[in-house]
Amino acid sequence: MLFRRIYQFLIIYFLGVLLLLALKVLLNLSNYVIPGPLSIWQVFVREFQRFLLHVLSTLGVAVIGQITSICLALAVGIIGRQATWFGTFVKVAAYNIQAYPIVAIAPIIFILLGDGFASRLLIAAMICYFPLLLSVMGIMSEPIDDIEHFYRVTGRMRWQLEVKIRAFENLQKLATVISGSATLAMAGTIVAEFIAADAGIGYSIRIALYQSDLAKVLVALFLIGITLSIYQGLLEWVGQWVKQRWASA
Amino acid sequence: MIYRKAMLLALAWLVVSAGLPASAGSAEEKVNYRLKWRFNTSVVGDVYADAHGYFEKEGIDVTVKPGGPERDAIRELELGYAQFGVASADQVIRALSKGARVRVLAQLFQVNPLQWIYRSAQPPITTLADLKGRVIGITFGGNDETIMKTILAKAGIPEGAVTLFSVRYDFTPFYRGKTDLWPVYRNSQGPILSRKLQAGGEAVSFFNPADFGVNFVANSVVTSEKMMAEQPDQVARFIRALLAAWRDALAPQNAEKALSTLAKYDPETPRDIQGEQLRITRGLVREDDGSVGRIDVAAWEQTEAIMMEQKLISAPVSVADALTLGK
Numbered sequence: 053m054l055f056r057r058i059y060q061f062l063i064i065y066f067l068g069v070l071l072l073l074a075l076k077v078l079l080n081l082s083n084y085v086i087p088g089p090l091s092i093w094q095v096f097v098r099e100f101q102r103f104l105l106h107v108l109s110t111l112g113v114a115v116i117g118q119i120t121s122i123c124l125a126l127a128v129g130i131i132g133r134q135a136t137w138f139g140t141f142v143k144v145a146a147y148n149i150q151a152y153p154i155v156a157i158a159p160i161i162f163i164l165l166g167d168g169f170a171s172r173l174l175i176a177a178m179i180c181y182f183p184l185l186l187s188v189m190g191i192m193s194e195p196i197d198d199i200e201h202f203y204r205v206t207g208r209m210r211w212q213l214e215v216k217i218r219a220f221e222n223l224q225k226l227a228t229v230i231s232g233s234a235t236l237a238m239a240g241t242i243v244a245e246f247i248a249a250d251a252g253i254g255y256s257i258r259i260a261l262y263q264s265d266l267a268k269v270l271v272a273l274f275l276i277g278i279t280l281s282i283y284q285g286l287l288e289w290v291g292q293w294v295k296q297r298w299a300s301a
Numbered sequence: 302m303i304y305r306k307a308m309l310l311a312l313a314w315l316v317v318s319a320g321l322p323a324s325a326g327s328a329e330e331k332v333n334y335r336l337k338w339r340f341n342t343s344v345v346g347d348v349y350a351d352a353h354g355y356f357e358k359e360g361i362d363v364t365v366k367p368g369g370p371e372r373d374a375i376r377e378l379e380l381g382y383a384q385f386g387v388a389s390a391d392q393v394i395r396a397l398s399k400g401a402r403v404r405v406l407a408q409l410f411q412v413n414p415l416q417w418i419y420r421s422a423q424p425p426i427t428t429l430a431d432l433k434g435r436v437i438g439i440t441f442g443g444n445d446e447t448i449m450k451t452i453l454a455k456a457g458i459p460e461g462a463v464t465l466f467s468v469r470y471d472f473t474p475f476y477r478g479k480t481d482l483w484p485v486y487r488n489s490q491g492p493i494l495s496r497k498l499q500a501g502g503e504a505v506s507f508f509n510p511a512d513f514g515v516n517f518v519a520n521s522v523v524t525s526e527k528m529m530a531e532q533p534d535q536v537a538r539f540i541r542a543l544l545a546a547w548r549d550a551l552a553p554q555n556a557e558k559a560l561s562t563l564a565k566y567d568p569e570t571p572r573d574i575q576g577e578q579l580r581i582t583r584g585l586v587r588e589d590d591g592s593v594g595r596i597d598v599a600a601w602e603q604t605e606a607i608m609m610e611q612k613l614i615s616a617p618v619s620v621a622d623a624l625t626l627g628k
Contacts, residue, residue: 079379079380081379081380082379082396082399082400082401082402083399083400083401084375084376084379084395084396084399084400084401085376085379085380085401087399091399158471159471159473162469162471162473163473247469247470250441250467255441258442259441259442260442261370262440262442262443263395263442263613264373264375264376264392264395264396
């Protein structure tokens with residue numbers, strides 16, 4: 053599964069680069085508009101180590117941001133599944149926060165937290181958590197009547213048990229959502245770095261854009277893609293493992 | 302099978318050709334003029350030309366398009382999306398170093414508006430040595446980094462003798478006094494920041510690198526070599542119209558008309574701020590005799606030399622060969 057993800061990414065990436073190179077040849081464009089293969093390769097060799105460290109820095113924040121957003125989405129989803137006043141209040145707050153564009157909120161975040169790790173983390177989590185929240189709320193609001201009925205009529209139903217039943221019955225869905233949210237966590241971190249950080253691959257891309265250096269951007273995109281493919285592959289593997297363990301327990 | 306292949310090829314050709322831009326146009330065709338930045342006082346001459354029919358008088362139908370951080374006029378020239386544009390000198394030099402065939406028609410800013418604001422309560426910067434020990438905001442990867450590093454090198458100040466602070470798009474660290482100097486566009490952001498700090502009882506000063514012999518050229522009007530070769534008459538008429546508009550927009554007697562024009566293109570900025578911005582822009586663009594657009598060849602060559610020193614280009618590009626006006 054992991055290798056399939058990697059080679060599928062490589063196919064997509066190189067098809068994209070080939071399309072750009074075809075346009076370059078077709079329109080006789082200079083290296084300023086679209087860099088040639090040699091320029092891309094030279095930049096790759098020159099920047100690989102530095103960019104890899106930046107991507108790993110971004111991935112580190114993305115992973116923590118994703119874990120944070122999973123916890124947040126689970127907490128809000130579990131509370132928000134209830135049809136109580138507080139449940140709807142939490143839902144409204146969660147939806148409203150998501151409606152604000154991150155670039156408008158970013159200055160407030162930077163005033164409160166500075167432009168270091170905490171801001172990157174918060175923005176990554178904010179971008180990542182909403183789709184997770186929707187999925188968690190969807191799953192947690194859907195009763196599993198066949199099983200829950202027994203506990204209800206015997207008066208043994210507790211909210212923890214309800215959550216467990218619904219999570220177990222939808223484990224495959226949850227694993228897919230969590231794996232998919234890795235993309236959002238990575239994108240969120242890159243956005244945060246692009247807006248206002250001084251580390252990470254988003255920051256490197258911003259500098260490359262300042263310098264009109266598309267070769268650097270292409271190399272950065274390659275490293276982001278390959279790192280994300282590996283991370284998502286690992287998440288899927290962990291999801292399978294958890295499911296097997298839970299089922300056999 | 303052969304029929305299907307032919308259909309696919311035809312479809313692919315349609316998709317590619319639909320995305321292809323038109324080539325540089327003839328005198329009768331519409332042309333696009335891509336600015337460097339969004340509509341604000343920095344482009345007063347450009348919008349003045351658009352609003353008051355300067356291009357029409359020269360027989361050209363010009364669409365003036367606002368720029369922004371995601372826009373690059375030189376790329377658009379090559380792709381045929383624009384026939385004229387505004388680019389900073391470093392963009393031009395980088396493009397030349399990568400084989401782009403671009404020509405500079407006029408230099409709009411005679412003094413680079415990219416300067417540093419600082420509180421007047423701090424010791425004044427009268428020599429470059431006065432920068433020692435200060436916390437200086439720079440945008441890593443931006444022109445201000447290049448300029449400041451050149452200044453430090455010129456003054457023999459090691460980077461350890463100052464603290465370089467990474468600048469982002471909001472000014473909070475400067476307001477909160479975390480940095481001593483903050484890079485601003487003197488004519489656009491300068492008046493807004495000055496006003497805010499003055500409201501809090503703080504006066505401000507500006508550190509202008511040009512006062513210390515560092516002339517890093519800012520915005521200039523550019524076109525493609527192809528356009529120069531194929532439409533020299535249209536190029537001449539375009540630049541004549543544009544420079545006439547800039548001259549008139551910056552003439553003090555036309556200030557009210559210029560401000561009314563700006564209000565239509567940039568309704569967000571208060572008129573009194575625009576008035577101050579216009580006054581400062583006049584000082585950065587207009588020469589003492591009222592002329593505009595002079596290409597300062599020495600400044601361009603210095604800009605190229607700076608970029609070589611800072612390793613932003615790997616080999617000289619002979620930028621003087623790409624400068625057109627007066628040849």
